[in-house]
Amino acid sequence: MSRSRQLFQLSPVVVLFTCLLLALPLAAQDSADPGFQKWIEDFRKTAIKNGISGEVYDRAFKGITSPDQWVLDKASYQPEFKAPVWQYFDNRVQKRAIERGKKKKQKLQSWLDKIEQRFGVNPNILLAIWSIESSYGAILDNDKVMRNVIRSLATLAYADPQRKKFGRQQLLAALKILQSGDIDESHLTGSWAGAMGHTQFIPTSYQAYAVDIDGDGKRDIWNSVPDALATAASLLSSNGWRQGETWGYEVTIPERKLPAGKLTIGEWEKLGVKRANGEPFPRKNDKAELKLPDGRDGPAFLMLKNFFVIKRYNNSDRYATAVGLLADQIGGAPGLVKDWNRPFTPLDSTQVEELQKLLQEKGFYKGEIDGKAGSGTRKAIRAFEKSAGVEVQGYPSKEVLQLLKSQ
Structure with a gap:
């Protein structure tokens, strides 16, 4: 009819x-916020003073009448606990990410060679960053995660007291990106905090490092994987990446107390520090810092200059270590000699997927089947363990998988 x-x-x-x-x-059918609309009107003057045309501003804010509550919820979210070391690395340096990285490397080899020739950055590092930042671009198709960058940043600038300055600064940069013509309004999407594209650059970092390596006249990190990887390489290169050098070494350490700070590799050797795989260190004069992400009983690393360059991408020791470990394994290196401290027998990502599916079938899990044992998966495991009458631990273990299969 x-x-x-x-x-x-x-x-x-x-x-x-x-x-x-x-x-x-x-x-207009949304719940319009008069205060937010007034803020948009007032901020227009600031944008124009910063070189944004009125036409670009009006086009960018067309149809935006209220803040994005989802953005505010994400901004205020405080996790109940810091992820254990094993969980952080298991969810990032895992079988699926390694296999996909190897396939992407084969497919993009000519572009990776071109990027390495221009910026001197190891292609495996770029692939690892791409994996950790956006799961090789998979999150860009997730409407629940990717939002209108203009609305997200305006929301932070208007309604988040802790991020108002950040929101205003990034919003102006995002408007300049629109004005440059590199992307249009409908495709300017990003995370709740405005991180954009395959390699998740905030607008100011995009302005500083974005590269058009595919030669189409646009620095398009949303749709052009070569541009996105070259942009990541540009950031690392500009911050002191040392071509041909690694990021760090897994090592064994003596029982005695070791000094903090940076020493040469030769000096560390005299203190009893050796490579975990038994091979010699290639350059004895390199400065390195000892890192123990999981305490003295877990893997130990001597971190070199490139480790600290990776931290310019994300200022986290865990992040930089995960990038390095994943990059090495994409390049064909074996995994860690010494595993993370964990009170259970671990699963690989394929097995975690199987566990998630079984938990979902039994009504305990409603999240994505992604092979990553995050807080939602662990919560579901605890609920299942409680119902099964066993000790409640919440670990994604082979023991839990076997119990699920038996019921």
Whole structure:
């Protein structure tokens, strides 16, 4: 039945209301926020003072009438606990990420060679960053995660007291990206905090490092994987990446107390520090710092200059270590000699997927089947363990998988 015939069968009042509703722009049907609309109007003057044209500004904010509550929820979210070391690395340096990285490397070899020739950055490092930042671009198709960058940053600038300055600064940079023509409004998407594209650059970092390596006239980190990887390489190169050198070494350490700070590799050797795989260190004069991410009983590392360069991408020891370990294994190196401290027998990512599917079938899990044992998976495991009458631990272990299969 056509819409017009349906309307004529309704009461006159309903018909009038329906017609008025259909005539409204889609965005106007949301709960408009007058305070936010006033803020947008006022910020227009700031944008123009910073070189943004009124036309670009108005086009960017067309249809935006209220803050994004999802962004505010993400901004205020405080995790109940810091992920254990084993969980952080298991979710990033895992079988699927390594296999996909190797396939991407084969497919993009000519571009990776070109990027390495220009910036001197190891392609495996770029692939590892791509994996950790966006799961090789998979999150870009997730509408629940990727939002309108203009609305997200305006939301932070307007309604988040802790991030107002960040929101304003990044919003101005995002508007300049639109004005440059590198991307249009409909494709300017990013995380709740405005991290954009395959390699998740915030707008100011994009402005500083973005590269058009595919030669189409646009620095497009959303749709061009070569541009995105070259942009990551540009950031690392600009911050002192040392070509041909690694990021760090897994080592064994003596029982005695070792000094903090940086020493040469030769000096560390005299203190009893050796490579875990038994091979010699290639350069004895390199400065390195000892890191123990999981305490003295876990893997130990001597971190070199490139480790600290990776931290310019994300200022986290765990992040930089994960990038390095994943990059090495994409390049064909074996895994760690000494495993992380864990009170259970671990699963690989394929087995975690199987565990998630079984938990879902039994009604304990509602999240994504992604092979990553995050807080949602561990919560589901605890619920299952409680129902099964066993000790509640929440570990993604082979023991739990076997118990699920047996029931």
